[in-house]
Amino acid sequence: MSSIDRSLISGMPLFADLGDADLDQILAEARASRVEKERAIFEQEAEAESFFLLLDGHVRVVRTTPEGNQVIARYIGPGELFGIAAALGRTTYPASAVAAVDCVVIAWPSAHWPALASRYPAFAANTYKLVGARLQETQEHVVELSTEQVEQRIARTLMRLIQQTGRKTDEGVLIDFPITRQQIAEMTGTTLHTVSRTLSAWETRGLVRNSRQKVLVVEPHQLFAIAEHGSGH
Amino acid sequence: MSSIDRSLISGMPLFADLGDADLDQILAEARASRVEKERAIFEQEAEAESFFLLLDGHVRVVRTTPEGNQVIARYIGPGELFGIAAALGRTTYPASAVAAVDCVVIAWPSAHWPALASRYPAFAANTYKLVGARLQETQEHVVELSTEQVEQRIARTLMRLIQQTGRKTDEGVLIDFPITRQQIAEMTGTTLHTVSRTLSAWETRGLVRNSRQKVLVVEPHQLFAIAEHGSGH
DNA sequence: GGTGAAATTTGCGCTTGCTCAAACAATCTG
DNA sequence: CAGATTGTTTGAGCAAGCGCAAATTTCACC
Numbered sequence: 001m002s003s004i005d006r007s008l009i010s011g012m013p014l015f016a017d018l019g020d021a022d023l024d025q026i027l028a029e030a031r032a033s034r035v036e037k038e039r040a041i042f043e044q045e046a047e048a049e050s051f052f053l054l055l056d057g058h059v060r061v062v063r064t065t066p067e068g069n070q071v072i073a074r075y076i077g078p079g080e081l082f083g084i085a086a087a088l089g090r091t092t093y094p095a096s097a098v099a100a101v102d103c104v105v106i107a108w109p110s111a112h113w114p115a116l117a118s119r120y121p122a123f124a125a126n127t128y129k130l131v132g133a134r135l136q137e138t139q140e141h142v143v144e145l146s147t148e149q150v151e152q153r154i155a156r157t158l159m160r161l162i163q164q165t166g167r168k169t170d171e172g173v174l175i176d177f178p179i180t181r182q183q184i185a186e187m188t189g190t191t192l193h194t195v196s197r198t199l200s201a202w203e204t205r206g207l208v209r210n211s212r213q214k215v216l217v218v219e220p221h222q223l224f225a226i227a228e229h230g231s232g233h
Numbered sequence: 234m235s236s237i238d239r240s241l242i243s244g245m246p247l248f249a250d251l252g253d254a255d256l257d258q259i260l261a262e263a264r265a266s267r268v269e270k271e272r273a274i275f276e277q278e279a280e281a282e283s284f285f286l287l288l289d290g291h292v293r294v295v296r297t298t299p300e301g302n303q304v305i306a307r308y309i310g311p312g313e314l315f316g317i318a319a320a321l322g323r324t325t326y327p328a329s330a331v332a333a334v335d336c337v338v339i340a341w342p343s344a345h346w347p348a349l350a351s352r353y354p355a356f357a358a359n360t361y362k363l364v365g366a367r368l369q370e371t372q373e374h375v376v377e378l379s380t381e382q383v384e385q386r387i388a389r390t391l392m393r394l395i396q397q398t399g400r401k402t403d404e405g406v407l408i409d410f411p412i413t414r415q416q417i418a419e420m421t422g423t424t425l426h427t428v429s430r431t432l433s434a435w436e437t438r439g440l441v442r443n444s445r446q447k448v449l450v451v452e453p454h455q456l457f458a459i460a461e462h463g464s465g466h
Numbered sequence: 467g468g469t470g471a472a473a474t475t476t477g478c479g480c481t482t483g484c485t486c487a488a489a490c491a492a493t494c495t496g
Numbered sequence: 497c498a499g500a501t502t503g504t505t506t507g508a509g510c511a512a513g514c515g516c517a518a519a520t521t522t523c524a525c526c
Contacts, residue, residue: 088365132321
């Protein structure tokens with residue numbers, strides 16, 4: 001069985017405080033794989049057989065309601081764990097994970113989590129720190145949905161996206177993967193129509209440049225102002 | 234130092250799989266205290282010196298925005314841990330906790346978490362399971378705020394409250410602690426006016442009976458139908 | 467290079483639910 | 497018990513943003 005090279009993960013904060021031998025051991029239980037764009041890595045409600053680490057690409061975490069509405073919970077970037085139902089005592093995935101671009105992931109069997117966690121407490125602690133951060137982000141999302149207007153929420157979503165995955169160009173900051181207006185709407189709790197209108201208005205004001213599945217932020221500072229105070233201030 | 238009696242916690246799911254000696258050891262590090270109604274147990278942003286177990290009463294977990302908006306993240310019931318920032322690698326509390334009624338809590342120093350968790354893995358696992366459940370609930374809340382109308386959200390909130398803390402009377406099911414329209418609004422992302430109007434309309438239809446800081450649910454089944462499908466179905 | 471699918475833009479009308487305002491009811495305090 | 501405080505109800509007007517519809521643009525694939 002071809003094993004995964006330690007160098008792929010040795011720099012990650014998740015594995016800080018772990019020696020080379022530890023990393024090799026951890027990787028010995030994992031399998032790497034490629035996932036092509038728009039393919040699901042796991043499906044909501046399915047048995048949580050594995051948990052994953054994203055090596056390269058971007059992954060969309062989506063919840064679908066019984067009525068067919070979709071809500072994007074978050075995007076996962078390189079170096080992040082996802083699908084860690086096992087660490088939280090769950091047996092099924094609460095959401096689906098879809099590759100936003102071609103991705104490389106490594107997977108561990110969920111059943112190995114308890115042993116891994118007890119053998120490498122630093123790894124477990126880092127994982128739970130990640131969970132804590134996600135819980136807090138999710139709660140912040142609730143606060144935003146409860147208290148802010150749509151324009152402000154779209155601005156916040158865009159700021160978050162460019163902070164996490166912004167690629168600087170000489171024109172401005174670009175989101176590093178293709179994203180549709182519909183998907184931005186599913187992150188902010190609105191409709192693609194309102195997202196389109198808002199982005200168009202911002203383009204007129206010179207804050208962003210829009211094209212198909214792309215948003216280029218030209219004036220991050222002004223967008224930040226909208227995210228923090230709303231546009232009427 | 235007066236120690237806490239083991240019988241207070243021995244029946245809790247959180248401490249399942251632990252022997253009497255273990256329980257005594259765990260309790261040896263804890264301090265019990267009374268908190269009177271409306272007093273804060275800890276404040277948002279403060280140093281997370283302790284984590285807590287609620288023995289009796291109900292606790293409100295509240296996030297306040299820089300603009301002064303309040304959002305109620307959840308209510309904690311007897312037997313639940315809260316303020317467990319330490320288990321998630323945080324050094325400050327992300328929200329405030331306020332006693333909704335007179336409460337009895339026990340507190341452990343946050344610094345003891347790592348030792349406790351490694352000495353009693355079953356306790357740690359139960360705690361992380363709780364965290365997982367909360368993360369999922371919070372994500373569900375995001376989905377509701379993103380996709381449902383106000384009436385449906387209020388119905389859901391009420392259903393959740395009576396499920397968690399419902400006290401059956403011969404008239405119907407009553408929420409076990411005083412709760413204002415304002416607080417219901419802060420749980421659902423709306424205003425107290427809309428909550429008041431909605432509850433009044435439901436009272437007219439015979440679904441609930443309203444009085445100051447009280448909601449008595451007379452027809453849980455019909456309320457459930459609104460929570461699931463909206464009222465127009 | 468033509469065709470079809472997917473994504474985006476934009477207009478219009480309307481509904482939900484918010485803001486503002488005022489009156490009213492219940493509870494607490496001294 | 498008087499007065500103050502806190503919580504609740506209800507009305508009226510208004511605006512944010514949704515639903516619907518249609519046109520347009522962009523891209524992928526033959």
